[in-house]
Amino acid sequence: MKGTEILNMFGFGVEEEPASIYPYSPVYRVKYGEQDVVVKRTQKRAASVMSYTNMLKGKGINVVTPVKLKIDNPQKYEDTNFVVYPFIEGQKYSGKDNEIYEAGKLLGQIHSYSPASNDYNLLGYDVYDFNEEEVEESMEAIIQHAKKAGLKIDPALKIKLLESVANQQELYRANLPHVATPHDFKANNLILTPDPYLIDPDNAAWIPKIFDLALALLLFHNEHEEAPDRVFTTNEWKLFLTGYREYMDISDEEKRYWEKAKQHVFLDEGMWLMAEYEEDWQKPSQQELFNSLIHFMIDSANYRL
Numbered sequence: 398m399k400g401t402e403i404l405n406m407f408g409f410g411v412e413e414e415p416a417s418i419y420p421y422s423p424v425y426r427v428k429y430g431e432q433d434v435v436v437k438r439t440q441k442r443a444a445s446v447m448s449y450t451n452m453l454k455g456k457g458i459n460v461v462t463p464v465k466l467k468i469d470n471p472q473k474y475e476d477t478n479f480v481v482y483p484f485i486e487g488q489k490y491s492g493k494d495n496e497i498y499e500a501g502k503l504l505g506q507i508h509s510y511s512p513a514s515n516d517y518n519l520l521g522y523d524v525y526d527f528n529e530e531e532v533e534e535s536m537e538a539i540i541q542h543a544k545k546a547g548l549k550i551d552p553a554l555k556i557k558l559l560e561s562v563a564n565q566q567e568l569y570r571a572n573l574p575h576v577a578t579p580h581d582f583k584a585n586n587l588i589l590t591p592d593p594y595l596i597d598p599d600n601a602a603w604i605p606k607i608f609d610l611a612l613a614l615l616l617f618h619n620e621h622e623e624a625p626d627r628v629f630t631t632n633e634w635k636l637f638l639t640g641y642r643e644y645m646d647i648s649d650e651e652k653r654y655w656e657k658a659k660q661h662v663f664l665d666e667g668m669w670l671m672a673e674y675e676e677d678w679q680k681p682s683q684q685e686l687f688n689s690l691i692h693f694m695i696d697s698a699n700y701r702l
Contacts, residue, residue, distance in 0.1 A: 400425055403474050404436055407466060407481055421620070426484055433484035434464050439599040442520055443471040443478040446601045449517040449577055456510050459503070459594040460579075461485065485596050487588035491623045496589065497633050501640025503593045504582050504613060508606060509644040511576040515603040519577055522604035524665050525569040532558045532664075535672040542671070542678040548688075553695045561664040564657045571654055573605035580604055582613045585621040607651045607702070611662035613637070614700060615693070619670070619686060626685035631699045638702065652702045663694050 400415040404425060415425045424437040439446060447463055454462045461482040463470045471480040490496050515521060536555045543550050579586075579598040586597040614634060618624040629637060667690050670677075677683040693700070 403479055406472050406474055406479070407436065407470065408468060409436075429464065429466075429481070432464070435482050435484050435596075436479055437482065437597075437599070439471055439478045439480045440520065440601070441478065442518065443473075443480065445518045445520075446599060447471065447480070449519060449601050450579075450598045452517070453507060453510060453598075456506075458506060458510070459590065459592060460507075460598055461594075461596050480599070482596070485588045485590065485594050487590040487594060489623045490584040490587055490589060490593075490621065492618070492625045492633075494633070494636055496593070497629070497636045498640040500582075500584075500587060500593050500617075501637035502643055503587075503595070503640075504578075504609075505641035505644030507578060507582075507595075508576045508609070508641075511578065515575070515577065517577055517601075517603075519601050519603045522575075522602055522608065525565045527562050527565060527664055529559060529562055532562060532668070535668045538672040538675075539668075542675045543687075545675070546678040546684060548678075548684065551691060551695060554691050557660060557694050558664055558668060561657075561660040564661065568605075568654065568657055568661055571650075573607060573651065573654060573658075574648065575603055576606045576609065577601065577603055578606075578609045580609060580612070582609065583617045583619055583621070584624045585619070605658070606645075607647070607655060607658045608662055610641070610702070611655075611659045612666060614659070615662060615667055615690065616670075620683075622682070626682045627689035628686075628693050629700075634700050647702045655702050656698070659697055659700070660694065663690070667694065 400423060401411050404411040404427060409427050417423050418426050422438055424435060426433060426435050450460050450462050453460050464481045464483055471478045540550050579595060580602040581597060581600040586595060587593040588596055614629060671687050
């Protein structure tokens with residue numbers, strides 16, 4: 398995949414291969430007239446995502462939407478969609494209490510504008526098919542990655558993951574309230590302007606609301622240099638929820654399924670993260686985060702809704 402071809406597809410006239418400003422996927426910062434813009438990958442349902450985010454922007458939500466160009470934006474390169482967004486200036490999240498509270502408010506606002514049904518045709522959540530073999534394979538990978546980093550994995554993690562496999566169908570049949578959401582709400586996708594501004598809405602999906610809350614709880618500090626190398630503390634989580642509840646309620650039914658939802662999201666997102674990225678186990682900050690996630694998975698009873 399050539400960066401020059403991607404940029405020139407949008408008419409930027411670049412001759413030298415650009416460097417990505419993000420280590421995990423192609424993200425290019427370029428000039429468009431006097432404006433700095435970012436060219437990045439978006440999902441297959443690009444039109445659905447842009448329609449949804451334009452709605453949020455129209456409601457006053459701080460979220461990037463496509464820059465108006467002389468040609469269509471987004472564009473498809475080979476089998477991948479790319480979009481041009483404005484580059485948002487501001488400060489990075491640093492884990493301060495007011496930042497956590499304001500982030501919770503923003504997610505609450507976003508959820509509050511969700512339609513009652515999937516009107517924007519966003520990708521629907523349907524990951525309820527993990528099996529014990531997948532857990533065995535992932536645990537073996539995690540154990541080996543940790544061993545190379547001089548660490549040991551608590552055997553209780555595997556027990557919890559297998560419990561999560563057993564709970565999947567109960568969660569599926571529960572018919573939990575769903576929302577339209579960016580579904581990747583974490584610190585490295587926010588810029589403080591000083592209010593939080595969402596710069597990566599491209600994983601937008603239609604999912605159970607408490608799954609989105611669980612993802613924020615688990616991975617808000619993932620891949621962020623200035624953030625603490627851990628999940629939220631219980632007090633930080635209470636702050637986040639205080640902001641969130643200014644705009645959204647949480648039902649008794651959702652509270653009843655919360656423990657299983659946390660475990661399921663870890664099975665879906667946390668297990669994959671720790672099994673797939675061996676190089677992250679060699680980074681002290683990610684090591685600490687992974688250890689924090691493991692402790693969370695084994696006992697997160699104090700993290701309530």
